[in-house]
Amino acid sequence: MDVSHILDELNEPQREAVTASDGNCLVLAGAGSGKTRVLIHRMAWLIEVEQVPVWNILAVTFTNKAAREMRSRIDELMTSPSGAMWVGTFHGLAHRLLRSHWKEAGLSQGFQIMDSDDQFRLIKRILKSLELDDSRWPPRQVQWFINARKDEGLRPQHIDDCDDFFQKQMIRIYQEYEDACNRGGVVDFAELLLRSHELWLNNPQLLEHYRKRFSHILVDEFQDTNSIQYAWIRLLVGNRNQLFVVGDDDQSIYGWRGARVENILNFQSDYPGSSLIKLEQNYRSSGNILKAANAIIEHNPTRLGKNLWTEDDAGEPIHLYSAFNEVDEARFVIGRIQDHLEQGMQRSGIAILYRTSAQSRLFEEALIQSSIPYRVYGGMRFFERAEVKDALAYVRLIKNQHDDVAFERAVNQPPRGIGPRTLDAIRLHAREFACSMWQASVELKQGGAMQARAANAIQHFIDLIEENRHTDEDIPFHESISRIIEIAGLREHFKKSRDGKGQDRIENLDEVVNAARQFINPEDELLSVLDAFLAHASLEAGENQGQEHEECVQLMTLHSAKGLEFPIVFIGGLEEGLFPHRMSADDPERLEEERRLCYVGMTRAMQQLTLSHAESRRLHGSESYPLPSRYLREIPHEYLLEIRSTPRISRPYTAASQTNTAGEFQLGQQVTHPKFGEGVILSSEGEGSTARVQVNFAETGVKWLVVNYANLS
């Protein structure tokens, strides 16, 4: 058989990975080393050479975009259709499983998916009903707690309360939250995974069925798997199936949301006898960029170890600009962009990357001033918009009146005189009788326990929902959505709003109908088109990073740059406290992750990488004088070209001569504190009476101290 289309144009290690024989395989694929290509060609190899039927293959990714790309590239490479192959995100696949086996999973047939905003609101409501003070129990923190536990595979009853009041209370809230979800027939993102894992655990015959079916499992971006995803895969693989994973421990940047690098670090011990293949040849970046990135990442002690190399020339040195302040930094970057554009570079080939989204504003302002079109990635997506969610809340409530999340959202939007008093009464009743708010409303009204005005308003709302319940049989569903929006009075409501956003909102409502009209149900046999649409709205949230090919300069955080590449890359704000971020400063593991983030950012660049830092930065209103990032110091000088524009007093960025704004302390200096003992200055910020220094104490670890009070010597 002719396998040239699969194997040609692959280098040796890539070919080795693609043709790997039976058994589990870990492919450590450095940035720009052809990771996706290996994955795609591996699938083609399995199907065309090893004659594995397509329906025996399961390929998992993290983002919908990656899943779509994988599907389209496999279709390009192979002649036979890939339709029967399962390709999707962890959440998408888990969702599919739960739809097929909702009964065994203990769900209701029409269960709906909550996004994080829905979840947040629900948690807030629960805290209120438990009469817990949100300043002591911040909903964000509760949400984080619940999601983190679910990501670890833990239900309330599995969590050790440590005989600790705080922990006990959290567990109680978690339990209460679970009950609410179950009553309302809603699941959150983490629940999809946890529930489908339990589905397999509790139904051995079902697990067996899927184990038989998926003899070959492939996972992309394996370093990003969290505990439950890892367990899910482990369970499905069993001891017969073959697992092929691709990842890069050096690009693990999602530890803060539960991803465990250990999953990739321990792969070989967890899957004994598995093979390890390293892809180290980089096809993206020029020599200098690569060597500098390598030099930085080598400072991380816990790595599997890889050294990227390229056949390319050294190319341009990395440019480093020390800006006077953050405005100067933006001005400089945009000036350089103009140079590149004049030389014929495409706008879309240029990216500005930064650590925090707040940094985008300065660059945007400078871009606007120079009339350069740009596009900021991230931010709110279509199906996350308030008005869109309002509209869908009506749709969901009409489908299932017991969906409290939808009820809360729709009941007084637009305002129809159902105020907090009435709602409190409804919530109280619902809680007391463990029923939905819908049912509570009906009962309260019938019981005559409501003020006439409130009763009227509620009746109005009930009628509105009831009247639409049985009308969606023969008209296309987008028309029923359009009708619901109309009858609910959303359009009318936004028309009246005078905050200037009304028109946008109305357009978005129209767009919902439009999206519904164009929607093609991908899970035909499993779901009604309406349910599929609602699931799609939560799971994909719409055009996230669409239209990359727009002719625009690309602005994004370092996180969202992962997986992308650009000829010209700028990374701004390389300053201690910003990058690495101060929130990570006291934890060595998180500092390693920040370093990986830097590595990810640098390896996005193909031809030219420019780094910058500002010597003074206005942040949250006050001025700070951050030291240049430690990562700058980790780049050997031979790869760098320092750029100075305006003559001014500038501080060198090397450790030896860094001065602190408080004047007395230098980076790296040994100091003694009366209470904490001996330590070394790590960084500093602020000036005068608010100047602070960060000190790494031998005994107590890293601390920030205000120079004026600290009494350091």
Added chain:
DNA sequence: TCAGCGCATGTTTTT
């Protein structure tokens, strides 16, 4: 119901 005010808050983000 809504405007207005004071207060706290301030990473990274996918699903």
Added chain:
DNA sequence: CATGCGCTGA
């Protein structure tokens, strides 16, 4: 600084 939240009074 700038935004977003919750509370208050009309």
